[in-house]
Every structure is written in structure tokens, then in C-alpha cells.
Amino acid sequence: MSVKSLTMKRVLVVGGGIIGTMHAYLALKAGHEVVQVERDSLPSSASVRNFGLVWVSGREAGSELQLAIRARELWGQIGSEASIGFRPNGSLTVAQSDSEFSVMQEAASMDDASLRGFEILNKREVQDLEPLLAGNFVGALRCTTDAAVEPLLLLSGLRDEMQKNVNYQWLPNFDVDSFTHSDTGNHISDVNGKMISGDLLVLCPGAAHAGFLSKYFNEAPVRKVFLQMGSTIPIAEKLGHSIADADSMRYYPGFKNLSLDRLPPQSKLAAENHMQLLLAPRFDGSFTIGDTHLYQEPFSHEIIEEPYEHLTRVISNIFGRELKIGKRWSGVYSQSTSSDIYFRREVAPGAVIVTGAGGRGNTLSPAIAEETITSWAI
Numbered sequence: 001m002s003v004k005s006l007t008m009k010r011v012l013v014v015g016g017g018i019i020g021t022m023h024a025y026l027a028l029k030a031g032h033e034v035v036q037v038e039r040d041s042l043p044s045s046a047s048v049r050n051f052g053l054v055w056v057s058g059r060e061a062g063s064e065l066q067l068a069i070r071a072r073e074l075w076g077q078i079g080s081e082a083s084i085g086f087r088p089n090g091s092l093t094v095a096q097s098d099s100e101f102s103v104m105q106e107a108a109s110m111d112d113a114s115l116r117g118f119e120i121l122n123k124r125e126v127q128d129l130e131p132l133l134a135g136n137f138v139g140a141l142r143c144t145t146d147a148a149v150e151p152l153l154l155l156s157g158l159r160d161e162m163q164k165n166v167n168y169q170w171l172p173n174f175d176v177d178s179f180t181h182s183d184t185g186n187h188i189s190d191v192n193g194k195m196i197s198g199d200l201l202v203l204c205p206g207a208a209h210a211g212f213l214s215k216y217f218n219e220a221p222v223r224k225v226f227l228q229m230g231s232t233i234p235i236a237e238k239l240g241h242s243i244a245d246a247d248s249m250r251y252y253p254g255f256k257n258l259s260l261d262r263l264p265p266q267s268k269l270a271a272e273n274h275m276q277l278l279l280a281p282r283f284d285g286s287f288t289i290g291d292t293h294l295y296q297e298p299f300s301h302e303i304i305e306e307p308y309e310h311l312t313r314v315i316s317n318i319f320g321r322e323l324k325i326g327k328r329w330s331g332v333y334s335q336s337t338s339s340d341i342y343f344r345r346e347v348a349p350g351a352v353i354v355t356g357a358g359g360r361g362n363t364l365s366p367a368i369a370e371e372t373i374t375s376w377a378i
């Protein structure tokens with residue numbers, strides 16, 4: 001891994017989600033001492049509620065795609081070191097009509113299509129790869145650079161690996177409510193008044209924009225987004241690739257210059273709930289499915305049923321069989337609303353907030369952490 005340091009520093013990481021954990025992991029690898037704190041006994045927000053997708057395919061051409069490709073490289077290395085369920089399984093964005101397929105053919109001939117690992121497959125080629133897809137579709141856009149991890153193994157797998165190093169300390173149930181900077185470094189205190197000091201501080205609070213950090217988020221170009229998710233009841237047959245429907249092409253900026261007006265009209269329900277189908281196979285034979293997007297706060301605590309009916313219909317059409325939903329949940333992420341790929345703000349010398357990577361936070365997390373650690377060496 002390219003992250004190397006000459007001088008060991010004591011690094012404090014606030015937040016046990018994937019952004020904080022990747023900072024801890026790469027800082028430790030770079031030779032630093034790391035203390036990572038988390039308010040909960042186990043992290044329970046966006047990083048464990050997501051699909052676990054490492055999704056390169058739809059990233060915007062230019063710096064976002066470059067960051068995703070660097071992240072994908074790092075995921076490959078980290079996945080060979082820690083038990084996180086990493087696999088380079090690729091994805092299939094499935095065309096359910098000729099017009100969707102024609103937009104996918106256009107995607108497969110974009111200038112950077114080979115960088116993304118795109119190839120266009122007809123129905124028989126899709127079924128040679130994935131016999132489980134026995135439904136009514138035309139073909140698919142395959143992306144060989146897409147990958148996946150297991151969200152419920154990821155954070156503990158990375159921590160288990162770090163805990164082999166005496167320079168790593170994990171402190172759960174440490175709810176930070178202030179930080180200060182002095183000549184001796186950066187200091188965090190929890191709600192019980194316990195203080196920890198370090199040279200460098202990385203604050204990775206996810207969508208916790210309130211509390212002691214609220215003054216940095218009040219006017220900041222960052223918002224929260226609420227999503228509904230679910231998982232199907234496990235089946236015995238195996239699926240390798242992650243799956244998306246053509247609605248996903250409406251949202252991913254990598255496709256914005258294609259003839260999206262050739263896509264058939266989106267269903268009213270999917271449009272109202274800003275939906276796409278994403279489906280990630282899990283080790284237990286279930287599929288994580290979603291998602292909806294709600295941008296207007298305050299968010300309701302209620303999970304609404306109709307979006308799941310839409311997802312079930314799309315899945316039935318692609319798989320040629322019904323897959324029953326066994327679990328439903330929601331999640332919230334923090335998303336940058338500016339042209340910045342994510343939100344990074346220095347709040348004191350050697351102290352930085354890193355969040356706001358939105359629906360690409362899992363994908364980009366190792367490369368985002370690497371950017372922070374590289375900045376310390378300058």
C-alpha cells in the first residue's frame with residue numbers, strides 16, 4: 001500500500017463507520033498509533049445498513065471515477081488482508097426493454113468504458129453467467145470492476161485485523177461531545193468528561209450533523225438522505241453478480257451524457273420515491289435490495305410498503321420467479337450538495353471532519369482515507 005509515514009503520530013478517529021474505520025486501518029498501516037472511538041457499543045448506522053457495493057460503474061467521468069478506481073484497487077488489497085467478504089463479483093445492469101438495451105449499448109462504447117470494465121451481453125450471455133436470471137429481459141451491461149463486501153462482516157473484520165497491532169485501540173461507548181486544540185495537540189471529551197489526546201484528529205460522524213459539530217454543518221453544503229431497504233429470504237441457488245435495473249442509469253452521473261430520454265418513462269411510484277433496483281447477493285443466500293431516496297427533512301419514522309411492491313415486481317420480471325422479502329429497514333447517509341465528491345473541513349490544525357460521500361461512501365472509503373493520510377505527510 002502506498003500510504004507510508006516517516007514519523008509515528010497518535011491519531012484519534014471519531015466514528016466507527018466505514019469512513020472512520022478506513023482512516024484507522026490505513027493510518028495504522030502507515031505506521032501511526034490509532035485510537036478509534038464510537039458512541040455505540042457496535043456501529044449501527046449507514047455502514048451496516050447499506051448494500052456493501054463497491055460500485056465503480058456509474059461514477060462521474062474525471063476525478064470521481066479516478067477516486068473510485070483507486071478505491072477499488074485498495075479494496076482488492078484490503079480484501080486479501082481482512083475477513084470482510086470482499087469479492088470482485090462485477091455487476092449486471094439488466095435491460096428489460098429494447099430501448100433500455102440501446103442506452104446500455106451506448107454506455108458500453110463510452111470513451112472510458114474499458115476503464116470501467118463495461119461489456120454488453122445479450123440474454124443468453126447473461127444466463128451463461130447467471131442461470132438464476134430466468135426472467136423477461138433483453139440483455140445487460142456488465143461492469144467487471146464493480147465488487148462487493150459483506151456489510152455485517154466489514155467493520156468487525158477490519159477491527160479484528162487492526163487488533164493484531166498493539167498500536168490500535170478501539171473504544172466503543174465513547175460519545176464525543178467536544179474537542180479542543182492546544183499546543184500539545186487535539187483533544188476529545190465524551191459525555192462523561194473522559195478526555196483523550198492525540199496529534200491528529202479525524203472526525204467521521206456520518207449523518208450525525210448535530211451536537212458538538214453542528215456549527216460546522218449549519219451552513220455547509222451537505223444534507224441527509226433517507227433510504228428504504230430490505231432483504232429477501234435466503235435461497236439455495238447462487239448468484240455471483242450484483243444486479244441493477246435501468247432506472248439506476250437515471251441517477252448515476254457516469255451515464256448523464258447518454259441518450260437517457262430513450263429510456264421508457266419511469267413508473268410513477270419509482271419516480272415519486274426516486275427509486276432504482278439495486279440487489280447485492282449475501283453469503284447466506286439472501287439478497288439485499290433497495291432503494292428509495294427521500295431528501296426532505298424531517299424524515300418520517302415510518303417504512304412505506306408500496307416501494308417494496310415495486311421492487312418485488314422488477315425482481316420477478318428479471319428472475320422469472322418471486323423472491324419474498326424477509327427483512328425491511330431504513331438508513332440515512334450524509335451527502336455533499338456541492339461539486340465536491342465529499343465533505344472535508346479542517347476544524348483546527350491537524351483536525352478534520354470527513355463525511356458526506358453520500359451513496360458512494362462505502363465504495364470510496366479507502367481512497368478518501370488515503371487522501372487524509374497523504375495530506376499529513378505534506
Ligand SMILES: Cc1cc2nc3c(=O)[nH]c(=O)nc-3n(C[C@H](O)[C@H](O)[C@H](O)COP(=O)(O)OP(=O)(O)OC[C@H]3O[C@@H](n4cnc5c(N)ncnc54)[C@H](O)[C@@H]3O)c2cc1C
Nearest residue numbers: 015017018019039047050051053176206331360361362363
Ligand atoms: C441504505 C444505504 C445503502 C447504501 N448503499 C451503499 C453501497 O452499496 N455502496 C456505497 O458505496 N455506499 C452506500 N451507501 C452509503 C454508505 O453506506 C455511507 O456513505 C457510509 O456508510 C458512510 O460512512 P460513515 O462512516 O461516514 O458514516 P456511518 O456509517 O453513519 O458511521 C458514523 C459513525 O460515527 C458514530 N458517531 C457519530 N457521532 C459520534 C460522536 N459524537 N461520538 C462518537 N461516535 C459518533 C456513529 O455512531 C456511527 O457509528 C449506502 C447508505 C445507505 C444508508
